Amino acid sequence: MPHTPKTPVDPNAPGPMLRFQSNLPKLPVPDLNETLPKYLKSIRPLLSDEEYKRSEQAVKEFLAPGSFGHELQKRLVARANDPSIVNWMEDWWLDQAYMGYRDPVVVYVSYFFAYKDDKLRRVPAQRAAAITTAALEFKKLIVTKTLEPEYAKGEPMCMDSYKYMFNNCRIAHKPSDLKATFDPIKNTHIIAIRKNKFYFIDTVYKGQQLSTKEFEQQFQRVIDDAGDIKGIPIGVLTSENRDKWCDYRDDLLAANPNNKKIMDKIESASFVVCLDDLTPFTRDELVRACWHGDGRNRFFDKPLQFIVFDNGKAGFMGEHSCMDGTATCRLNEYVCDGLARNLVNHGSDHVRTDIPQPEQLQFVLNGKVEKAIETAEKDFDELIGNHEMTVLAYNAFGKNFIKKMKCSPDAFAQMAIQLAYYKMFGTSRPTYESAQTRKFQRGRTETCRSVSAESIAFVKAMEDPNASSQEKVAKLRAALKAHGQYMGQAVNAHGVDRHLFGLKNSLREGEQKPELFTDPAFAYSSHWYLSTSQLTSEHFDGYGWGQVVNDGFGVAYMIKNNALQFNVASVRDLEVHGKKYINGTHRFKQALEEACDDMRDTLLAEAPTQAKL
Secondary structure (H helix, E strand, O other): OOOOOOOOOOOOOOOHHHOOHHHOOOOOOOOHHHHHHHHHHHHHHHOOHHHHHHHHHHHHHHHOOOOHHHHHHHHHHHHHHOOOOOOOOHHHHHHHHHHOOOOOHHHHOOEEEEEOOOOOOOOHHHHHHHHHHHHHHHHHHHHOOOOOOOEEOOEEOOOHHHHHOOOEEEEOOOOOOEEEEOOOOOOOEEEEEEOOEEEEEEOEEOOEEOOHHHHHHHHHHHHHHHOOOOOOOHHHHHHOOHHHHHHHHHHHHHHOHHHHHHHHHHHHOOOEEEEOOOOOOOHHHHHHHHHOOOOOOOOOOOOEEEEEOOOOOEEEEEOOOOOOHHHHHHHHHHHHHHHHOOOOOOOOOOOOOOOOOOEEEOOOOOHHHHHHHHHHHHHHHHHHHOEEEEEEEEOOOOHHHHHHOOOOHHHHHHHHHHHHHHHHHOOOOOEEEEEEOOOOOOOOEEEEEOOOHHHHHHHHHHOOOOOOHHHHHHHHHHHHHHHHHHHHHHHOOOOOHHHHHHHHHOOOOOOOOOHHHHOHHHHHOOOOOEEEEEOOOOOEEEEEOOOOOOOOEEEEEEEOOOOEEEEEEEEOOEEEOOEEEOOHHHHHHHHHHHHHHHHHHHHHHHOOHHHOO
């Protein structure tokens, strides 16, 4: 950390991790006269003149003196200033973006990281043990509140969401799911799943945490005990629509009193280790296996699932509702980096022979639950069969080259995505990039709207055979600048989307929606044909999630020092505005590769000789 943060330290904080927490600023409510012109500017490049006029009129009415728009703003400001509310957006967002969302979490909400190979640990039990030891080290930092806060531009970020990491679970409930947090000190156990069977492993024996060698023994015991015959896949129930899973969960608990005790053990576990019998070899196989696997050897409601495959490959799957990817990225980076650089304390090589066998948790089922499992398997297989995912590992250049060319790496990757979309579809459409607002108390995310007048001018110039390299580079730099400005506003909670979300939520039952919210452009401009986000680790070989609309792509990307990686997801047989795109993800992957090549060639053609690769 280069300098002392401006945020004062709280001398009464419960630990160093939270020393800035109470003094972080509250999430602001921007001024209407700031947000609405910005909204118009963001939609202008996406609309015809006629459509734009209608939107302009709707905004004018919303901003008119004495209009209902000012009343909604007043209500939102009052909520933000309410001393009993830490963050005006928090509860609304949790409910509407996550807990109240009824589609399955797998594919639609959950995300994954795929790890690079660990050449020292090719045996599954060995790799699972090392990951477990490293993850428990990280848990200890959170429990003791000694984890160093994260910083952005020298200022601390909110560390509140870390309490939802270990010993947590999402609970299926109607009309909105619940979050459950369990005592991390009392609940020292983890759950291993093998061949669809659940095993209880206590990480402490006779007051001492198991060493990595002892964990290896326990995981090997699980693998041996599970044998070759698969169990009835209870875990697949968690892949269902949330209302269905809520009913199935009630049926499962009602089938036998012991089932409740088992469910408590799973839900209160520190985390889950999935010992999969799959052997993914290619990048595409690995990301699919981490994204969803066969849907059976999982418990999708847990925020942390480490996945280890029979060939020693590994990854992680996160349930998204209470934590965004930056926190779990840090956990996984800590685990992978600690193991790669031998920074983890693995404990003694001596293995205590009297450690009890892992306990298999056996649910008692009835016909009703068995039928539910069959239905869930069918629904899951159909859902997965309707999705594609592929990875572009682009090794021609990465962050180092982009910075040498005096470009922002993130904005550069965003413009590559814009150019790829334009190559494939001949137009630009609404694009979401996740911007984190963790500089505010309990801040989560804001939308960075990636399409701008400048980005459209750039993609058109790149595809124009008559445009010179100088013209293309000038337009690229203008697009990068516009993107950087919007991102800067978004991380400071001065974007468009969350403020409009707050205003809309300030409407009371029975009140008529202002035209701003019924204008077709309002829905269209947040229909994310491209849902994108960047998290980077040199230790990951993949990162991703599903698309958020059926006629769009989910694009997760990493900007490594000397490589770019794009993970592309969409529905199979993608249809956009009436036109079918068979193998849509593979087409988009090809367009991305061409876009990166074109941007590199354009920059090099214009650059002085010494800057070339």
